[in-house]
Amino acid sequence: MADPFLSIQHVRKSYGQNTVVQDFSLDAAPGEFVSFLGPSGCGKTTVLRMVAGFEEPTAGAIHVGGKDVTRLKPNQRNVGMVFQAYALFPNLTVAQNVAFGLKVAGMAKADADKRVAEMLGIIHLPIDQFGSRYPYQLSGGQQQRVALARALAPSPKLLLLDEPLSALDAKVRVSLREEIRSIQQKLGITTIFVTHDQEEALSISDRIAVMYGGRAEQVGTPFEIYNRPATKFVANFVGTLNVLRGTVSDASSGKVRVGEGEVMLKNKLNGSKSGDSLTLALRPEAISLGRQPGRDANLGGQISEVSFLGSIIRVKVGLGTDAVSLDTFNSPASPPPAVGEKAEISFSPDDVLVLHD
Amino acid sequence: MKSGRFWAWLTFGIGAAYFFIPLIATLEFSLRMRRGVYSLDAYQVVLGDVRFQESFGYSVLAAIFTIILGILLVVPAAYWIRLRLPHLRPIVEFITLLPLVIPAIVIVFGYIRMYGSNSPLPFLATAGGTNVLLVIGYATLALPYMYRAVDTGLSTINVRTLTEAAQILGAGWTTIITRVILPNVLIAVLSGAFLTFAIVIGEFTMASLLNRPAFGPYLQLMGANRAYEPAALAIIAFAITWGCMSLIQLLSRYAPKPASYSR
Numbered sequence: 001m002a003d004p005f006l007s008i009q010h011v012r013k014s015y016g017q018n019t020v021v022q023d024f025s026l027d028a029a030p031g032e033f034v035s036f037l038g039p040s041g042c043g044k045t046t047v048l049r050m051v052a053g054f055e056e057p058t059a060g061a062i063h064v065g066g067k068d069v070t071r072l073k074p075n076q077r078n079v080g081m082v083f084q085a086y087a088l089f090p091n092l093t094v095a096q097n098v099a100f101g102l103k104v105a106g107m108a109k110a111d112a113d114k115r116v117a118e119m120l121g122i123i124h125l126p127i128d129q130f131g132s133r134y135p136y137q138l139s140g141g142q143q144q145r146v147a148l149a150r151a152l153a154p155s156p157k158l159l160l161l162d163e164p165l166s167a168l169d170a171k172v173r174v175s176l177r178e179e180i181r182s183i184q185q186k187l188g189i190t191t192i193f194v195t196h197d198q199e200e201a202l203s204i205s206d207r208i209a210v211m212y213g214g215r216a217e218q219v220g221t222p223f224e225i226y227n228r229p230a231t232k233f234v235a236n237f238v239g240t241l242n243v244l245r246g247t248v249s250d251a252s253s254g255k256v257r258v259g260e261g262e263v264m265l266k267n268k269l270n271g272s273k274s275g276d277s278l279t280l281a282l283r284p285e286a287i288s289l290g291r292q293p294g295r296d297a298n299l300g301g302q303i304s305e306v307s308f309l310g311s312i313i314r315v316k317v318g319l320g321t322d323a324v325s326l327d328t329f330n331s332p333a334s335p336p337p338a339v340g341e342k343a344e345i346s347f348s349p350d351d352v353l354v355l356h357d
Numbered sequence: 358m359k360s361g362r363f364w365a366w367l368t369f370g371i372g373a374a375y376f377f378i379p380l381i382a383t384l385e386f387s388l389r390m391r392r393g394v395y396s397l398d399a400y401q402v403v404l405g406d407v408r409f410q411e412s413f414g415y416s417v418l419a420a421i422f423t424i425i426l427g428i429l430l431v432v433p434a435a436y437w438i439r440l441r442l443p444h445l446r447p448i449v450e451f452i453t454l455l456p457l458v459i460p461a462i463v464i465v466f467g468y469i470r471m472y473g474s475n476s477p478l479p480f481l482a483t484a485g486g487t488n489v490l491l492v493i494g495y496a497t498l499a500l501p502y503m504y505r506a507v508d509t510g511l512s513t514i515n516v517r518t519l520t521e522a523a524q525i526l527g528a529g530w531t532t533i534i535t536r537v538i539l540p541n542v543l544i545a546v547l548s549g550a551f552l553t554f555a556i557v558i559g560e561f562t563m564a565s566l567l568n569r570p571a572f573g574p575y576l577q578l579m580g581a582n583r584a585y586e587p588a589a590l591a592i593i594a595f596a597i598t599w600g601c602m603s604l605i606q607l608l609s610r611y612a613p614k615p616a617s618y619s620r
Contacts (some may be wrong), residue, residue: 054521074524085515087522091540091613100536101526134613147522154526 003066005030005190006051006158011060013046013214021046022214024060028207031188033181035201038211039237044194047211048160051192053077065157077158080151080189084163086143088135094120094146095131101154119149122183141172148180152187159184159191165200177204198238202226210234232355235281242287242324243355244280248272256280259320263297265349279355286351287326289315289337295346303341317343380595387588399589408575409590416564416572419488420557423495424550427503430496432546435507436538439516453504456497461562468494469566487567494563499556503549510545511538544609551601558597 004027013021021043028034036044049055051062053074061070069077088097095116102112117127123145135143144164151159161180165173181204184191195201201208202222209219210233218230229235236243246256246263251274254266258280265280272278288295304323305316312327313336324345330336337343390398403409438446456464468490472480480486496503516538523533539546564571576594580587 052521052525054524074521075527075529077525078527079525081522081525083518083522085518087515087518089519089522089537089541090514091537100523100528104527104532150522150526 004028004063005032005065006192007061007063008047008051009061009063011047011050011057011062013043013050013055014058019058020214021050021057024211024214024216026209026216026219028190028192030190031185033184033191033193033204033206035193035195035205035208036211037195037198037201037208037238039196042211043214044196044209044211045162046214048162048192048194051158052079052081052160078154078156079158079160080154080156081160081162082144082147082151082164084166086135086140086147086167088143088147088150090135093132093134094125094138095127097135097146098150098153100150105154115153119153120146122152122186123149123179125149139172140168141176144168144176145179148183152183152189156189159189161191161193163194163196165195166197173200180204202238210237212237229281229353229355232279232281235353235355240284240325242282242284242326244282244319244322244324246278246280248274248276248278250274251276258299259301259322261299261319263299263349263352265297265352265354268349268352268354270354281353281355282324282347282351284324284326287324287345287347289317289326289328290344291346295348297349297352298344298346300342300344303337303339303343306336306339308336315343317345319345380592383588383591387585387592390585399585400593403579403586403589403593412570412572412575413558415570416558416560419492419495419569419571420554422492423499423557424553426492426496427499427549427553428546431500431503431507431549432539432542433534435504435511436516436534439508439511440520450504450508453500456499457501461494461498461560462566464494464497465563465566481567487569491563491567491569491571494567495553495557495560498560498563499549499553502552502556506545506549506552507542510542510548513545514538514541541613544611547608548605551605555598555601559594 006026006028008024008026011021011024012019020041024043024047026034036047038044046055050057051064053069053072053076057070061068063069064077064079089100092100098116098119099112102115107115116131120127120130125142125145130138130142130146135146138146144167147164164180165177168176177200180193193201193205202225205222207219207221208225209216210225211217212233218225218234220228220230225234225238229238232243235241244258246258248269249255249257249262251269251272254264254269255262256265256269256278269278291298299319301317301319301323303315304318305314307314308330311330313330314325314327315337316323316325326345328336387399388395388397390396390402434449438449469481470476472478472486472490474482480490519537519541520533523537528537558572559576560571561573561577565574565577576587576590579590
């Protein structure tokens with residue numbers, strides 16, 4: 001990576017005995033879009049608030065543009081932030097809200113007016129139509145777009161987005177996240193995006209930091225996070241995952257017993273010995289019903305559940321004590337399999353993830 | 358349903374009669390100064406009385422200073438408690454209620470003992486000092502109303518997020534309070550201010566015991582020595598209070614509306 005624009009170094013945050021962020025480190029390149037993804041209480045918002053200056057780290061350092069900002073107040077950091085609750089000033093119009101940061105910075109009125117018009121143009125809320133409206137006269141999506149324009153108006157060095165889409169309905173969320181990404185790429189601003197929605201994180205991020213228990217479990221591109229999860233938590237949290245318990249029956253040949261069947265997982269055992277227990281994970285799209293060319297590993301089981309979802313049919317196949325879910329396309333010519341039928345599943349050993357706890 | 362409505366109207370009628378009959382009687386009596394006909398003579402006498410003008414002017418001035426002191430004291434305190442010290446809220450609420458529990462006469466005797474001419478802080482040694490002490494006393498008496506009005510106003514906005522949004526945009530504390538917080542609770546502050554005004558205009562105990570020429574002692578003096586003028590003064594005092602209440606109602610229509618979280 002080139003010189004990082006944002007560098008979070010070994011940051012820890014404790015409230016008395018309770019440590020909510022432990023030894024968190026992350027470097028973000030200039031113009032990079034990094035998402036913090038994790039469940040509630042994983043510490044993602046706390047890290048963001050430390051970058052913003054609302055919380056002071058108990059240990060560690062934060063550098064923005066090569067400058068140590070760890071102890072700087074929020075109003076001295078030149079950072080833009082969009083909040084989950086929009087946080088528009090109710091007493092100010094849309095134009096006045098966007099101009100707030102410019103006015104505080106002492107920008108001349110003519111320049112500020114020009115900048116406000118420019119920012120409202122970027123978020124597709126023309127100043128002549130929306131400039132004089134008050135926040136209560138806007139929809140949730142419009143309010144959040146104004147909040148984005150307000151955050152970007154003073155040309156901040158860094159943009160922080162704290163779950164900006166979680167209060168919006170599904171359709172607006174999708175369109176606004178695409179708009180955020182497009183504006184971010186256009187302006188080339190380094191951005192940190194906090195979310196608990198994996199689809200959001202996967203769709204718009206350059207890199208994702210998956211967080212759990214105050215730590216970064218894995219930092220990587222969406223492709224890496226989804227296809228090569230480093231831990232069991234990441235594998236479970238990102239996407240749907242089938243987890244199977246297996247036992248190494250012959251380490252030298254890579255033979256692993258799963259339920260009543262056996263699969264060959266050569267080069268996947270990471271030094272496991274015969275008799276060791278393993279946790280194996282498979283994405284639904286990596287499993288086929290019946291034998292398929294290129295998917296050499298096969299296991300027999302019984303169909304335990306069939307859900308008709310329109311274009312796809314979700315089938316659950318029991319394999320001893322475990323079960324796997326897989327999706328097949330709906331075909332009007334062939335009826336879906338019946339519950340209780342014997343079935344065989346196939347997958348490629350290369351697609352099996354051997355997980356570490 | 359109809360029976361329920363009848364009892365509701367009856368209760369309302371009894372309540373309204375209990376409130377309005379003495380008021381109407383007072384109004385009627387205040388108009389009977391001239392024998393045999395209704396006239397505004399009592400009002401002319403009262404409004405033309407120099408002592409009325411002086412005492413009323415004094416109390417209005419005292420009310421203005423009390424409101425300023427109350428706002429300076431209460432707005433930052435209530436804001437800070439909501440922002441950073443929410444655990445102290447019950448304690449502060451209890452403290453602000455004390456003036457309702459402790460009689461004004463106790464407070465003023467405390468002042469006289471504490472701030473007499475021989476004390477380290479001799480407020481009572483000069484007329485100006487006594488005026489300052491009276492305003493401080495009035496601010497104390499108005500504290501329950503001012504604090505509750507401001508606190509209620511603050512509860513309608515997301516204090517923490519708005520503060521942080523302003524901070525991240527570069528604003529310091531003065532800008533945050535004057536341009537973000539105060540404008541959004543202005544109507545609540547004005548409500549508190551009008552309540553304070555109404556309290557100060559009618560206050561008797563403190564002004565009397567500190568020997569200040571306020572409107573309250575003047576009302577008492579007139580009541581003890583005249584027949585029709587006290588009734589006219591009572592109606593004027595009611596009109597002032599109602600005027601203040603109407604202004605609160607009127608201004609609340611112009612309060613900034615909180616934006617919905619999602620629409």
